[in-house]
Amino acid sequence: MRDTWELVVEDLLFNASVKRFKRSINTQQLLKVEVGDDDIKEVFGGMTRCSMFTHEGGAEDPPPLPSPDDLDQDLTALTETVERMKSRSDDVERRRKEKGIFA
Structure with missing residues (x-):
């Protein structure tokens, strides 16, 4: 999930x-x-949520894995963010082209 969030920043946000x-x-x-x-x-x-499962505790005190319901909520939040960013980026592109930005 953490790698996916990083790709969201690279590929969608920027x-x-x-x-x-x-x-x-x-x-x-x-x-x-x-x-x-x-x-x-x-x-x-x-x-931050993903970091709880990758950076906390170490081998002697590993963090508990998320429950299936928590994982489902995390995936839903990620999916909604991706869909919103994709839709908005298309709107931004259209608006800027109409204004003659990046002609």
Whole structure:
């Protein structure tokens, strides 16, 4: 899940304008980028939740795994975030093209 949240940031939130391990920055990809407070809240919450299961406790005191219901809620939240970001990025692109930005 943590890797997926990181890909959401790279591929959806920043529309692949900046990617890990890549030397170039694709400024034309910014056409579809708009970051809102809800994005920050959702990404921060998702990453924080995933970090509870990857960084806490160590081998002597591993964190408990999420219950199936909790995992289902986490997946639903991730899916809703992805769908919202995809829809918004298309709207942002359309709006900017109408305004003549990135002609």
